[in-house]
Amino acid sequence: MQTASAVQEQPAMRQGHPPGLYLLFFTEMWERFSYYGMRGLLILYLSKTTLEGGLGISPDSASLIYGYFTGFVYLTPIIGGWLADKYIGQRRAILMGGLTMAVGQFFLFMQPALSNAPFFFGLPWPTVIGLLLLILGNGFFKPNISTIVGKLYSQGDPRRDSAFTIFYMGINTGAFIAPLVCGYFAEDLFATKTVVDGVTQVASYGFRYGFLAAGIGMLFGQLVFNLLGKRYLGDIGMYPEGQNEDKSVVKAPLTKEETDRMAVIFIITLFVVFFWAGFEQAGSSLSLYTDKYIDREVAGFLIPTSWFQSVNAGFIVLLGVPMASLWVSLSRKGKDLSIPVKMGLGMVLLGVGFLFMVGAVMQRGGDVPDQTIKASILWLLATYFFHTVGELCLSPVGLSMVSRLSPPTLTSMLMGVWFLAPFVAQIAGGYIAAYVEELGALKVFGLIAGFVIVAGLLLIAIARKLFAMMHGRG
Secondary structure, X not given: OOOHHHHHOOOOOOOOOOHHHHHHXXXXXXXXXXXXXXXXXXXXXXXXXXXXXXOOOOHHHHHHHHHHHHHHOOOOHHHHHHHHHHHHOHXXXXXXXXXXXXXXXXXXXXHHHHOOOEEEOOEEHHHHHHHHHHHHHHHHHHHHHHHHHHHOOOOOOOHHHHHHHHHHHHHHHHHHHHHHHXXXXXXXXXXXXXXXXXXXXXXXXXXXXXXXXXXXXXXXXXXHHHHHHHHHHOOOOOOOOOEOOOOOEOOOOOOHHXXXXXXXHHHHHHHHHHHHHHHHHHHOHHHHHHHHHEOOEEOOEEOOHHHHHHHHXXXXXXXXXXXXXXXXXXXXXXXXXXXXXXXXXXXXXHHHHHHHHHHHHHHOOOOOOOOOOOEOHHHHHHHHHHHHHHHHHHHXXXXXXXXXXXXXXXXXXXXXXXXXXXXXXXHHHHHHHHOHHHHOHHHHHHHHHHHHHHHHHHHHHOHHHHHHHOOOOO
16 A cells, blocks of 8 residues: 555656546546536526526526636635645545535436525525535535645656646546536437427427436546545545644644745736636636527537537647646756746637637627627637637646645645635626626627736746745746
């Protein structure tokens, strides 16, 4: 059996990756299948009429609910990370989080049979409970599985950024499959269809069966993780930080270098709020714009709107290995970019992606309300491509950064701090999406592009100072 200390003593230049990485890859893949399967349907479930199988909430209110839900999903990790660091360990937290999220999905599945009466914010109580359980469960799961990935590698190991990019492919393999499967269940297999003027249309959606598939996927991932965890992870993540099997605890005060590194985590977290506020428009304003104004018909087949939630994840699966290899290659040549530069570049690329959405709006002649005038699907695909490359420069590198810079006794909690950026961004993004109809897509997409590009360039400009504050771990 390999303990955590044994893993930390691996030679820094050892080739390949430990098998535990691929178990974590698989576990995260199914958790993300569960989350993104639900998320891909959520905005449609909220905004479609009750006759169509939805909740009949107005698009602006649905965007706000979507923003608050996806935002609070990223707030609870700081609590779940702190509890794991101090009391329960990462492995137990992952189990608690996974089971809680599965129950949340099953509440969404059972909602039509339990109650349709509005309870809170226009939502029926089973939907409220389901979403709350997903928020709480994610808080236990998300920071702790990322922390365990970092524990597989010693400080200074050049494979770390590569490992997090591979792990990130697990996230996005699940995110790619989920909208296809859950979207197919909701918009095709379990949907009721009618033919109007020779055109087949969905009369009623089977959203609940998409949520059921998401819950089953979550349970499957947890089953495999708990059956194989002891074999491939040993004692890694089994106990609170600084605590051994005999419950003894070793505490040490933080050094000046550790506090400097923690400051870098907080500073960069503030910057990436701008990135996530733009990036997460994919599930709200971009999804609603795609549904109305993008020509989704290809070779006579009308692509379901929810399927576009898989485009970003599909690009990541294709580009993840080349990007991971690029970071390793640059590191071995002594030409690796610093963490702040990589992340600033990611923000600039996101902004460039939104310029293509500006092109889509202009192709339609501006913000015209006529839904028969459609923009080419190529604009949307180009947007997702640049967003994906930008995400690979920022998100997995950010996870690696936290595992590098955090004091060992605070790693999971600081992983939760990293997720505060998407918490703030998701809520801000919900308000941005709610104003698309009022301000116009051209202005909103253009402003997002400008703000994110400027923020990215500013981060690159201060990269040298941040690198110095990392004290050799940047």
